[in-house]
Amino acid sequence: MNTPKLLALVLTSLLLFTHCKSDDSLIPTDSIDQQEEPDDTIDSADDDNDTNDTTDDNSDDDTDTPSTDVSLELVANDLEPHPMQDIPKPEYLQTITDPSFGTTIRRISNAGDGNVIKPMYSTIQAWNANESYMILYDQSNGVHQLLDGINYSFIRNLDDVNPDDIEQIFWDFNEPDIFFYVDRNNSDLIKYSVGSMTKETLANLRDLSNCTGNIGSGNDVQMMSWDSDVIGFRCDNSTAYYYRISTEEVVQFDIADIEYTAPMPAPSGERFYHSQTVFGADGKNMRNLNESKTEHSCLGKLVGGTDAHFSIAFAEGPEGGCLGDIIAHDLTTGECFPVISQSLGYDYPQSGTHISAVAHKNPGWIAASMVGYDENGQTLLDQELVLARVEKGNVQVYRIGHHRADENEFEYWGEPHAVISPTGTRVLFGSDWSGAEDGKSVDSYVVELPAFMSAMQP
Numbered sequence: 001m002n003t004p005k006l007l008a009l010v011l012t013s014l015l016l017f018t019h020c021k022s023d024d025s026l027i028p029t030d031s032i033d034q035q036e037e038p039d040d041t042i043d044s045a046d047d048d049n050d051t052n053d054t055t056d057d058n059s060d061d062d063t064d065t066p067s068t069d070v071s072l073e074l075v076a077n078d079l080e081p082h083p084m085q086d087i088p089k090p091e092y093l094q095t096i097t098d099p100s101f102g103t104t105i106r107r108i109s110n111a112g113d114g115n116v117i118k119p120m121y122s123t124i125q126a127w128n129a130n131e132s133y134m135i136l137y138d139q140s141n142g143v144h145q146l147l148d149g150i151n152y153s154f155i156r157n158l159d160d161v162n163p164d165d166i167e168q169i170f171w172d173f174n175e176p177d178i179f180f181y182v183d184r185n186n187s188d189l190i191k192y193s194v195g196s197m198t199k200e201t202l203a204n205l206r207d208l209s210n211c212t213g214n215i216g217s218g219n220d221v222q223m224m225s226w227d228s229d230v231i232g233f234r235c236d237n238s239t240a241y242y243y244r245i246s247t248e249e250v251v252q253f254d255i256a257d258i259e260y261t262a263p264m265p266a267p268s269g270e271r272f273y274h275s276q277t278v279f280g281a282d283g284k285n286m287r288n289l290n291e292s293k294t295e296h297s298c299l300g301k302l303v304g305g306t307d308a309h310f311s312i313a314f315a316e317g318p319e320g321g322c323l324g325d326i327i328a329h330d331l332t333t334g335e336c337f338p339v340i341s342q343s344l345g346y347d348y349p350q351s352g353t354h355i356s357a358v359a360h361k362n363p364g365w366i367a368a369s370m371v372g373y374d375e376n377g378q379t380l381l382d383q384e385l386v387l388a389r390v391e392k393g394n395v396q397v398y399r400i401g402h403h404r405a406d407e408n409e410f411e412y413w414g415e416p417h418a419v420i421s422p423t424g425t426r427v428l429f430g431s432d433w434s435g436a437e438d439g440k441s442v443d444s445y446v447v448e449l450p451a452f453m454s455a456m457q458p
Contacts, residue, residue, distance in 0.1 A: 070389070075399075088436070089437040110443065116138075117444055122417045126419045173228050188202075214235070266309075321336070351370075366388050383434075
């Protein structure tokens with residue numbers, strides 16, 4: 001047996017063992033989407049007060065985290081046409097083989113006509129730390145759903161939690177039973193146990209910041225830091241902060257224009273992203289990134305463990321370059337390089353691109369979904385789902401399926417918002433499924449990659 005497959009089998013065995021030990025008795029604000037069009041209300045970033053950040057360029061490495069070879073049986077950097085074909089929508093919990101790419105796609109929800117059950121968002125981890133649980137959002141009934149993370153069976157509605165936004169449920173990156181959220185009613189930061197259905201109040205963000213207004217976050221909400229210790233928040237549109245749970249420390253950011261968006265922590269918890277700018281743990285500007293404006297994006301890591309910002313860019317940055325469907329920015333140096341761009345043989349950036357870089361068990365792997373301009377899946381990347389292994393000088397991109405989703409009938413809720421799993425072996429997305437089922441309902445689907453399928457074999 002080769003090493004990648006062995007690692008995958010070990011990981012899956014751990015997943016199943018932990019899952020089997022769970023309690024069998026439990027079995028069990030609309031989001032504001034950022035637009036690709038120019039927004040005159042977004043000001044340019046603060047003047048670049050770049051400082052040398054050489055003390056910890058390699059300090060974020062996950063050297064003790066096993067990685068799975070997600071690329072098993074996938075084709076790298078394929079630019080050939082793979083036109084989307086009509087195929088019946090799979091039945092609930094059943095699979096189809098994507099006829100263009102040969103991958104397995106499983107339907108994991110049963111919304112019913114006129115209803116929507118989909119991922120929370122591309123930047124929010126759907127699976128818990130060991131992938132034994134997962135969360136979807138039932139938009140039609142306004143409630144989050146808890147599912148079995150392996151077989152996708154419905155466990156229960158999470159109707160005992162009240163997050164400030166549908167996107168703001170954050171799984172703990174180490175403890176599979178725990179997630180965090182900020183309570184909509186009182187701004188308490190809550191640590192929630194799935195197994196015992198109990199809540200622990202860690203802090204009140206309004207009291208910590210002496211905020212007399214509303215506590216919030218903003219667009220394209222990211223995860224907490226990857227040690228589940230740091231969360232960013234804002235008071236109205238006036239001030240922004242982060243809170244470090246372990247030290248009970250609150251730090252205010254030195255930002256003139258909050259833009260109704262709080263800075264979000266990078267995986268290390270030592271750097272923060274806000275409006276093309278990287279801030280340090282002291283809340284001050286470290287450097288400006290070479291980005292023309294804020295677009296759909298996600299924070300994550302490069303191969304090797306360096307904090308990174310992944311974004312779509314419809315125009316070159318102020319220093320030139322950095323234009324493409326996915327651009328990676330090294331937050332320790334400010335350097336950018338393309339993952340998918342015209343310079344690598346792809347077309348101009350696709351409309352409706354969302355990026356997910358939260359594969360914390362496999363740093364450097366990201367996923368993305370592109371709606372496209374034609375929305376018929378006949379051209380490169382139109383209506384497609386992709387994976388990428390992001391390493392400077394050695395980027396590998398894998399096209400893994402057509403999502404068959406658009407905004408025509410369900411507007412924002414019809415977007416796929418692909419989410420990569422912690423190990424990178426599965427990709428969740430929402431779709432109203434083109435063809436005979438087009439526009440009837442939005443359900444959730446999972447691409448089960450060959451690496452996952454191989455690991456599940458006895």
